[in-house]
Amino acid sequence: MQQVKKVVLAYSGGVDTSVCIPYLKNEYGIAEVVTFVADLGQGDDLELVRQKALNSGATISVIGNLIDKFVEQYAFPAIRANALYGEKYPLSTALARPLIAENLVNLARELNADAVAHGCTGKGNDQVRFDLAIHALGPDLQIITPAREWKMSREEAILYGEKFGIPAPVSKKSPYSIDVNLLGRSIEAGLLEDPMQEPNEDVFDMTSSIYDAPNAPKDIEIVFQSGLPIAIDNEFLSPVDIIQKANSLAGEHGFGRIDMIEDRVVGIKSREIYEAPGLLLLIKAHKELESITLNPDVLDFKNLVEKKWGQLVYQGFWFGPLKQALDGFIDSTQSSVNGKVKIRLHKGNAIVIGRSSENNSLYREDLATYSKDDIFNHKQAEGFIYMWGMSNKIWAELNSKMNN
Ligand code: ARG
Numbered sequence: 001m002q003q004v005k006k007v008v009l010a011y012s013g014g015v016d017t018s019v020c021i022p023y024l025k026n027e028y029g030i031a032e033v034v035t036f037v038a039d040l041g042q043g044d045d046l047e048l049v050r051q052k053a054l055n056s057g058a059t060i061s062v063i064g065n066l067i068d069k070f071v072e073q074y075a076f077p078a079i080r081a082n083a084l085y086g087e088k089y090p091l092s093t094a095l096a097r098p099l100i101a102e103n104l105v106n107l108a109r110e111l112n113a114d115a116v117a118h119g120c121t122g123k124g125n126d127q128v129r130f131d132l133a134i135h136a137l138g139p140d141l142q143i144i145t146p147a148r149e150w151k152m153s154r155e156e157a158i159l160y161g162e163k164f165g166i167p168a169p170v171s172k173k174s175p176y177s178i179d180v181n182l183l184g185r186s187i188e189a190g191l192l193e194d195p196m197q198e199p200n201e202d203v204f205d206m207t208s209s210i211y212d213a214p215n216a217p218k219d220i221e222i223v224f225q226s227g228l229p230i231a232i233d234n235e236f237l238s239p240v241d242i243i244q245k246a247n248s249l250a251g252e253h254g255f256g257r258i259d260m261i262e263d264r265v266v267g268i269k270s271r272e273i274y275e276a277p278g279l280l281l282l283i284k285a286h287k288e289l290e291s292i293t294l295n296p297d298v299l300d301f302k303n304l305v306e307k308k309w310g311q312l313v314y315q316g317f318w319f320g321p322l323k324q325a326l327d328g329f330i331d332s333t334q335s336s337v338n339g340k341v342k343i344r345l346h347k348g349n350a351i352v353i354g355r356s357s358e359n360n361s362l363y364r365e366d367l368a369t370y371s372k373d374d375i376f377n378h379k380q381a382e383g384f385i386y387m388w389g390m391s392n393k394i395w396a397e398l399n400s401k402m403n404n
Contacts, residue, residue, distance in 0.1 A: 004030050004142055006113040008104050010130070011035035011061070014047035015169055016147055017119040019157045021056040022164035024117060025147045030144075033117075034060040036107055038100045040401045041067050056166050061109070064103050068180060071239040074099055075183055075279060080227040081330050082287045082302075083310040087175035088260045089272070090279045091313050094182030097126055097320035102134030108141055115142035122148040128265045129316040136319035165293025166289040176203060182243055184256075184276030192274030195261060195271045206251045207275045210348040217346035219353065220249060224277075224341075229282050237293075246278030253345035256280045265315050281350050288352050292335045293360045305329055336360040 007030050011017045017035075024030045035053035039046055046063045053061040074095040083091055083245040116134055120127035127148065134143055152160060158168045175190035201209055223231035229242050237245060250256050256277025261269050288348045290299060305326050312323045339357030345351050366375045 001142065002114070003162070004115040004144065006030070006032040006034065007112065007115040007117050007144060008034045008036055008108045008111065008113050009058075009116070010100055010118040011037045011049070011053050011058075011105055012119070013037065013044065013052050013167075014119075015154070015158060018056045020117065020119050020146045020165045021053065021058055022143070022166070023150065023160070024056060024078065024144065025149075026164075026282065027146070028144060029314070030111075030115075032059045034058065034113060036062050036064060036100075036104055036105065038096070038103060039063060039065045039067055040070050040096050040099075042180045050051065056161075059163060061182060062107060064107075066099055066103065066242065066264065067240055070096065070099055070182065072242055075243060076228050076239060077327065077330070079229065079279070079282050079286050080334050081309045081326075082290075083285065083313060085304075085310045085314040086260060086262055088258050089262065089274060089314075090276050090283060091186070092274065092279060093179045093186045094125065094129060094274045094314050095183065095330050096181050097129035097316075098133040098262050101130050102137055104130075105134060105138040105141065107248050108138065113141075115144050117144040119147045120145065123264075123266060123268070124264050125314065125316070129318070132316035133319055140252050151207055180205075182240070182247075183279050184274055187273040188270065190271060192271050194264055199259065199273050203352045204257065204275055206247060208252055208254045210254045213252065213347050214330065214348075217344050218249070218253060219342060219344050221340050221342050222246075222282065223339070224286060224289050225287060225338050227290075227337035228374065229286070243278045243282075244282050248278075250277035250281040250345060251275070252346040253350075255345055255350045257348070270311040282344070284350055285343060288355050289337055289339050289357065290333075292355050292363050293339060293357050294333060295362065298333055302330070302333060 007021055007024055009017065009024065011304040021033050021035070024033050035058040037049050037053070039048055050063050052060045078091055078095055085091055085094070107113070107115050116138070118127070118130045120130060127145065130145055134141060150157070162168060177189045178185050178193065179186045187199070191197050192199060192203070220228055220233055229246070230236055231266060232242060232245050232249070256275050258272070258276070260272050260274045264270055290302075294302070309326045309330070311322065312318075312326070314322065317323050338360050339355065341352060342354035344353050366373055
């Protein structure tokens with residue numbers, strides 16, 4: 001391997017990625033460490049984070065405002081795909097990684113760096129997502145992963161940092177490992193490692209508990225155009241604003257918490273707590289609208305595609321050929337997904353109470369009705385059932401002969 005001269009490091013401002021800066025310079029002999037911090041709506045003061053990187057020895061420290069792209073090109077496709085890994089997790093963390101990776105690669109190109117780096121450990125999914133996305137976009141770039149190689153405990157990492165002027169964290173570190181962006185929060189480790197241990201209320205930040213949620217239910221209406229949410233309660237909103245509004249409505253009513261055992265890419269099961277109120281609400285509403293606007297065979301097949309799409313994104317294949325091909329299928333189904341869905345938010349629930357589509361509804365009241373307006377031809381059912389059940393009837397006749 002060639003000696004790396006300049007590296008672009010994915011930076012969060014936390015202890016681990018801060019320690020990566022002197023570590024890359026001293027242990028890997030890299031002259032220039034450029035840091036990149038992504039604004040994904042996590043709510044940190046990123047100018048402080050940028051300064052911290054410089055104080056820790058970075059030569060250049062860049063903030064990337066990725067929030068609009070994150071929603072439009074990552075969250076919205078996930079809504080169209082009704083994507084839920086393990087039938088529960090809407091991929092709020094997983095979706096961010098390929099976008100960060102893309103920006104690391106672009107910055108490496110711009111600044112003529114020969115490597116990119118991240119601070120992920122060897123046990124999680126995020127390392128897989130970063131590495132696979134970087135391989136796809138910059139196959140010539142080296143990937144350096146200090147935290148996968150150093151054998152330092154957290155305390156040792158803090159001591160190592162202190163030698164290079166990185167202050168030890170002032171507040172006692174949260175006992176949990178938390179990842180946050182506009183779409184949601186992931187909370188792992190600490191007490192939660194016991195899968196039978198209920199999470200303390202203090203792990204949550206975007207959602208109320210069902211005890212604190214308002215007693216009165218709230219009914220809302222979400223409007224979709226071509227499978228994308230465009231308005232809530234008749235207020236037309238930008239993509240970012242619609243996620244924000246959905247987050248606050250669902251969060252206030254305690255909808256959007258997930259507690260699950262998850263199958264990580266690296267083969268271990270882990271206990272995960274998430275909150276992703278807006279994304280879960282929008283997926284639920286979107287799926288409901290599809291039930292009235294898509295043909296049954298398309299719905300049935302799309303279910304399979306959705307499951308695979310979620311797995312691919314979870315497992316790091318955002319930029320892979322199968323994911324792209326499935327995007328093509330999903331996109332082609334969405335032009336008729338227009339209309340609105342009415343939902344009642346109440347004490348941790350989001351209950352669908354109505355759906356309609358002005359121009360794309362496949363629901364026909366004149367066919368569905370049991371009233372005198374019914375136009376369905378009942379007589380035709382006989383011939384249909386004669387053939388529909390033919391093979392089963394033949395089988396049953398043969399069996400009853402053999403048993404007698
Ligand atoms: N298990 C989740 C996932 O794979 C959450 C990962 C959280 N990442 C973190 N660095 N804390 O998407």
